[in-house]
Structures are given as structure tokens and as C-alpha cells.
Amino acid sequence: xxxxxxxxxxxxxxxxxxxxxxxxxxxxxxxxxxxxxxxxxxxxxxxxxxxxxxxxxxxxxxxxxxxxxxxxxxxxxxxxxxxxxxxxxxxxxxxxxxxxxxxxxxxxxxxxxxxxxxxxxxxxxxxxxxxxxxxxxxxxxxxxxxxxxxxxxxxxxxxxxxxxxxxxxxxxxxxxxxxxxxxxxxxxxxxxxxxxxxxxxxxxxxxxxxxxxxxxxxxxxxxxxx
Ligand SMILES: *Cc1c(COP(=O)(O)O)cnc(C)c1O
Numbered sequence: 001x002x003x004x005x006x007x008x009x010x011x012x013x014x015x016x017x018x019x020x021x022x023x024x025x026x027x028x029x030x031x032x033x034x035x036x037x038x039x040x041x042x043x044x045x046x047x048x049x050x051x052x053x054x055x056x057x058x059x060x061x062x063x064x065x066x067x068x069x070x071x072x073x074x075x076x077x078x079x080x081x082x083x084x085x086x087x088x089x090x091x092x093x094x095x096x097x098x099x100x101x102x103x104x105x106x107x108x109x110x111x112x113x114x115x116x117x118x119x120x121x122x123x124x125x126x127x128x129x130x131x132x133x134x135x136x137x138x139x140x141x142x143x144x145x146x147x148x149x150x151x152x153x154x155x156x157x158x159x160x161x162x163x164x165x166x167x168x169x170x171x172x173x174x175x176x177x178x179x180x181x182x183x184x185x186x187x188x189x190x191x192x193x194x195x196x197x198x199x200x201x202x203x204x205x206x207x208x209x210x211x212x213x214x215x216x217x218x219x220x221x222x223x224x225x226x
Contacts, residue, residue: 001219003032004039006161010216015204020116024067024196024214026051029223030058036217039088042119043084049075068212068214070124073097081105087152087193087212090114090124092134095146102145108186109190110147110191115174117167118156125153128174141184150191150209151175164199175207 011021024045025033033044033055036149046052047069056065064084071088079086080101088096102109114127126134132139149215153171155164171194179189195203195211203211215221 001032001206003035006217006219007036007039007041010133010200010213012014013143015199015201017206019208020210021190022068022210022212024068024212025055025218026069026214028218030055030171032218035060045087045210045214047088049078049126051080052083056212066212070149072082076101078189079106080107080109083109085149085191088112088124090116090126091141092130093135094137095134095143097145101148106145108145108147110149111153112150112191113148114154115171117168117171119155119163121157135183143186148187148189150189150193151178152193152224154196155194155203157198161202165206168203168208169193172207 012057020043022043022045023036023041025036026045037060038198042123043064043066045066045068046055049071052065052067065079065082067079067086067088069088070090071086071094073094076098086098086109088099095111098111107165114125116127151171151174153167155167158164165181172192175189175192189211192207193210193212194208197213200211
């Protein structure tokens with residue numbers, strides 16, 4: 001696996017060269033992350049707290065850790081001191097827990113709200129009514145140690161490009177309409193995290209500001225070994 005060459009190929013194929021690349025290194029061994037780091041990558045995406053905990057001390061201090069997976073409340077505390085961005089905040093309950101952990105260590109934790117845009121039932125995230133309910137609540141207005149930097153979403157796993165495009169477009173349109181609203185100061189919508197190895201070009205065409213790319217950089221993952 002020539003990680004450096006893969007990175008070049010991926011970067012060259014970007015529709016939007018300013019779109020931020022998060023290298024998704026979940027399940028991959030440290031030497032793979034080090035190769036990507038040597039090739040200039042600073043942003044790494046992981047989906048397991050335990051894996052971030054073992055990799056983080058081994059990587060240079062300017063490595064930025066993105067938590068992209070479903071996060072369990074009882075594990076927030078392990079990444080709260082250093083995590084760069086939590087992409088998968090998929091419930092108000094989780095957001096409140098993150099706020100609580102942030103308060104404990106006096107750190108404002110940057111997060112993205114994960115929206116449910118796919119047809120698949122299995123994908124996590126807020127739907128429109130969950131979101132409105134949260135935005136209208138007093139508990140939301142009282143949050144003090146989170147910064148909501150944008151939205152994240154995953155399209156349906158399908159070959160149907162029109163379907164994927166439609167889902168990304170709906171997320172972008174929600175993003176734009178939220179941006180136009182009068183929301184608390186800790187909501188600063190700048191980032192739209194959408195696009196993975198199979199669909200990042202479509203996502204960029206639809207306005208993504210961050211793509212989370214794993215297998216196109218590090219090769220296929222072998223879950224049976226982990
Ligand atoms: C694994 C994962 C990715 C990367 O997937 P690839 O298809 O390997 O690029 C992106 N986002 C999330 C949320 C993931 O869990």
C-alpha cells in the first residue's frame with residue numbers, strides 16, 4: 001500500500017481543492033498513520049475511543065484527532081482533553097454529556113451534529129424534528145462548553161449516484177437554512193462533513209467542506225483481524 005501515492009491521487013481528484021481531508025485511519029496500524037503524517041496529513045479520523053487512546057500518545061503533538069464514529073457517553077472523558085472535532089454527535093443527550101465533560105475540564109469542545117440523511121434505518125443521526133426540538137429547548141440555550149461548528153452526514157451505501165447526490169444536497173440545504181437563523185453564539189456553522197472514499201467527489205460538488213477518507217488512502221480494512 002503506497003499511502004503517499006494514494007494521498008496524491010486522492011488530492012488530485014478533488015473537485016474542491018480547499019476541501020479539508022480527514023484521513024480515516026481506523027483499524028490501521030501506527031506505521032500507516034506515520035506514513036500519512038510524513039506525507040503532510042495532520043487530521044486523522046478514528047471511530048473508537050480506545051483506538052484513539054492508544055494511538056494518540058504515539059503520534060506527534062500537532063496531530064488533530066477527529067472522532068467520527070458513534071460515541072458512547074461514558075467514553076467522552078477519555079478524549080475530551082484533546083479531541084479536535086467530534087463529528088458524530090447524534091443526540092441531544094450526547095451533546096449534553098459532552099458539554100458536561102467540557103465543563104469539568106474547562107474546555108469548549110468542538111463538535112458537528114450528525115444528521116440522518118440516508119434511507120437506511122441503521123445510520124445514526126438527528127432528523128429534522130429532533131433538531132428543532134433541541135434548538136427550541138432551554139437546555140440547549142444553556143450549553144456552555146461545546147461549540148457547534150457544523151453538520152455531518154453519511155449518504156446511503158449505494159451505487160445510485162442520483163440518490164447520494166440528493167441526500168448530500170438535502171444536508172447542504174439544511175446547513176444553509178440553519179446558518180441563516182438566529183442561533184446561540186456557540187453555534188458557528190462553518191463545516192459540512194460529508195463524503196467518504198466512494199462518494200467524496202459528489203459530496204464536494206454538493207458543498208462539502210470536509211471529507212473523511214479511509215480506504216482510498218490506507219487500503220481496504222480487515223475487520224476480521226480486529
Ligand atoms: C469508516 C468511515 C469513513 C471512511 O470510509 P471509507 O469508505 O474507507 O473512506 C468515513 N466516515 C465514517 C463515519 C466512517 O465510519
